[in-house]
Amino acid sequence: MAVGPGTLPDFFPVAGVKLGIASAGIKKPGRKDVVVFELAPQSRVAGIFTRNQFCAAPVTLSRQHLAQGAPRFLLINTGNANAGTGKRGMVDANACCEALARHAGVSTTEILPFSTGVIGEPLPVQKIVDALPEALANTAENRWDEAARGIMTTDTRPKGASRQVNLGGHTVTISGISKGAGMIRPNMATMLGFIATDARIAPDALQMLASELGENSFNRITIDGDTSTNDACMLIASGQYSGPEITLDSPLLPELRVALQQVYLDLAHAIVRDGEGATKFVTIEVRGADGQQEALDVAYTVAHSPLVKTALFASDPNWGRILAAVGRAGVDGLDLDALEIHLGDVCLVRNGGRADDYSEARGQAVMNREEITITIDLKRGDTTETVWTCDFSHDYVTINAEYRT
Structure with missing residues (x-):
């Protein structure tokens, strides 16, 4: 059950952001359960993460890697949360990053890992590693709908939002996907959200937007009052549009904030509409x-x-x-x-x-x-x-x- 039609939008591709999808068979054979975001060089990423003290290994590793530089890839798996897995969890999460880094020719610290699924079971590293060549081989800017399906767990339907706005005579594209249906209680809600824009945004403005927009959307939803171990919501700015850099004092920032806020709200509301067993x-x-x-x-x-x-x-x-x-x-x-x-x-x-x-x-x-x-x-x-x-x-x-x- 879910509330409303729940149809995916016609996604606008975001220049500088490619998505690849593969099947690792983590929980079900043949299921598309690995998603890769490939980001253009000089892309910037900011985000917010769960405040659950038993945060998953990929959350810890993503925070560390995000602090060390500009990410080039996001690696997402479903079917296993890699949470409650102790030191082995960190080793396993890092092994997946290392494997992707080798295939892509980038540094391990340029990979941000994300996992969602059952807690307390070891991550099936080899299955994920074996699926990486497939995911990298099919990356394209127009695979948002498949990626939305690839990050689902108990969700009954994929969740996405996309829009274009004119900022100072320049077209800005924003597209995003989210997943979540249960174990949703803000403090960052089990949910994942990935929003990308081709705008060029200064790092401090990007983090401000990621924090503020997440607080007023994903941190204002609740299904059951349970804060997950794996929550993350990332905002990507590829910088590929033709306009100027948007800074904290830019006159374009308020308009961009409004457009981003609507995408954030659409994605957050979609989680509530698809709450486990929801009818209202x-x-x-x-x-x-x-x-x-x-x-x-x-x-x-x-x-x-x-x-x-x-x-x-x-x-x-x-x-x-x-x-x-x-x-x-x-x-x-x-x-x-x-x-x-x-x-x-x-x-x-x-x-x-x-x-x-x-x-x-x-x-x-x-x-x-x-x-x-x-x-x-x-x-x-x-x-x-x-x-x-x-x-x-x-x-x-x-x-x-x-x-x-």
């Missing part, structure tokens, strides 16, 4: 909060409530569950008589209890929709934050109970 796409907006953390505390308390999420699956307008979650979010001095809670355009709570004009029929009409917005106005300040989540269905339990079978 839910926007939770907290307004009138006294600061960002307060707004996020309320939003995530509602988003993570199993009672709220199962009511959403049942299309049951059991608004008391939302009220109870807001009440336990840890907001000191909450004025119950002032706050309001809305389900779509229907007011649920006003003056400390059920709104006088609320009716079960109106609440039911909203709950019957695939896409639902819950708005909580705390009326304490001027901060607004938005989080996106989904419901909990029977299929979520089944998928995760049978994950290794």
Whole structure:
């Protein structure tokens, strides 16, 4: 199950970024499960990674390599996370980088590895190494759709976004893919995201964009409240477009930020829409909060409530569950008589209890929709934050109970 059509866009190729796909048969024979990004010389890469202290070996190695220079290749495998694998995990991740570096004629430190899949099992290094020649032989700028499929795990459909914008008379292309359906809880959400543009962006501006855009998209989604060991979201700037370098004080930066933000949001929302067993796409907006953390505390308390999420699956307008979650979010001095809670355009709570004009029929009409917005106005300040989540269905339990079978 998933929410919405979920069709891939017609990807715009990004000059200076080629993608190759191969089958290593890590989990299933014949499955395309190895993806290679080949980046033009002088490309720049920035990103954000999981904050889980049990971060996977490829996360640690990617951080190290990213700090040492300009990456030329990204190597992604699915079916095995190479997490919880101790010192052997680092050795195995590095062995894959070394093999790709030999084939491509670059330094090992110019390879960024990424893995996703089951935790705690040794990485099948030889299978990945054997698949590298195939991946390198078929690299091309127009293989985004195949790459989107190649990074899937429990996803039911591939995820991608692409757009072109005019910046100062120069066309800028942005394309990206993401994967994720479960073990999604921001702090960087098991998800991977790869966004590329042909713009030329100064290193400090690129890292600023990667951090800011990731924080307001991938770090605002949650499926089940579990932060993965392997999360990463990378922003690539190949610098192949004909315009000037975009710096922190460039007049073109705000326009580029808006275009990139839409791609980031599209990819993040696609993960929620494909949440394991999801039947609802839910926007939770907290307004009138006294600061960002307060707004996020309320939003995530509602988003993570199993009672709220199962009511959403049942299309049951059991608004008391939302009220109870807001009440336990840890907001000191909450004025119950002032706050309001809305389900779509229907007011649920006003003056400390059920709104006088609320009716079960109106609440039911909203709950019957695939896409639902819950708005909580705390009326304490001027901060607004938005989080996106989904419901909990029977299929979520089944998928995760049978994950290794």
